[in-house]
Amino acid sequence: MSEHESNESSLVEHLIELRARLVRALIGLGVVLLGLMPFSRQIYTMIAEPLISQLPNGQTMIATNPAGAFFAPLKLTFFVAVFIAVPWLLFQLWSFVAPGLYAREKRLAVPLLASSVLLFYLGCAFAYFLVLPAVFHFLTTFRPEVIAITPDATAYL
Numbered sequence: 001m002s003e004h005e006s007n008e009s010s011l012v013e014h015l016i017e018l019r020a021r022l023v024r025a026l027i028g029l030g031v032v033l034l035g036l037m038p039f040s041r042q043i044y045t046m047i048a049e050p051l052i053s054q055l056p057n058g059q060t061m062i063a064t065n066p067a068g069a070f071f072a073p074l075k076l077t078f079f080v081a082v083f084i085a086v087p088w089l090l091f092q093l094w095s096f097v098a099p100g101l102y103a104r105e106k107r108l109a110v111p112l113l114a115s116s117v118l119l120f121y122l123g124c125a126f127a128y129f130l131v132l133p134a135v136f137h138f139l140t141t142f143r144p145e146v147i148a149i150t151p152d153a154t155a156y157l
Contacts, residue, residue, distance in 0.1 A: 018096060025085075025092040032088075033081040043080055044073040044153075050132035051151060054140045061153045072153040079157075083124070087117060 009017075036043065045052075048061065063069035082089075090113065098106060140149055 021092045021096045025089050028088040028092075029081060029085045032085045033078060036077050036081050036084075037074075040073040040077040044076050047076060047080075047128075048153075048156060050128065051136050051156060053133070054136040055149055055151075056140070059149060061156065062150050063153050065154075068152070068154045072157060075154075076157055086120070090117065 052061070063072070094109075094113065098109075101109065143149065
C-alpha cells in the first residue's frame with residue numbers, strides 16, 4: 001500500500017464519522033427540544049403575538065381540528081429548537097467537512113459561515129419585529145366588516 005493510500009480515509013471511515021456527527025447533532029437538538037418543551041405554550045404565545053396584537057378586540061385564534069391546539073405549540077417548539085440549535089448543527093457539519101478542505105478553503109469558509117449564521121438570525125429578527133406586524137396590520141385593516149378574522153392556530157405556523 002502506498003503512502004498516498006494510507007493517508008486517505010476509507011469510505012467506511014467516512015460513513016462512521018458522518019454517523020457520529022449526525023448522532024451528535026441530533027442529541028444536541030434533542031437536548032434543546034427537551035429544554036424548551038415545558039415552555040411550548042409560552043413560545044407559541046410569543047410567536048403569535050404579531051398576529052394576536054392586530055386582531056380586533058375579543059377575537060382569538062382557533063383550532064379547526066381537535067388535536068390542533070395540542071400539536072401546533074409542539075411543532076412550533078420543535079422549529080424553535082432547530083432555530084436555536086443551528087450553530088451546533090452547523091458546527092457538526094463543519095467538523096465533518098473541514099478535514100477535507102485545504103487551508104485556503106478553510107480561511108474562506110469560516111467567515112462566510114459565521115456571517116451567514118449572523119445574517120440569518122438578523123433576518124429572522126427583522127421579519128418578526130418589523131415585517132410581520134406590518135403585514136398583519138395591513139391584512140386586518142383592509143377587510144370587509146362582515147368578515148370576522150379567526151385565524152387557525154396550525155395554519156399560522
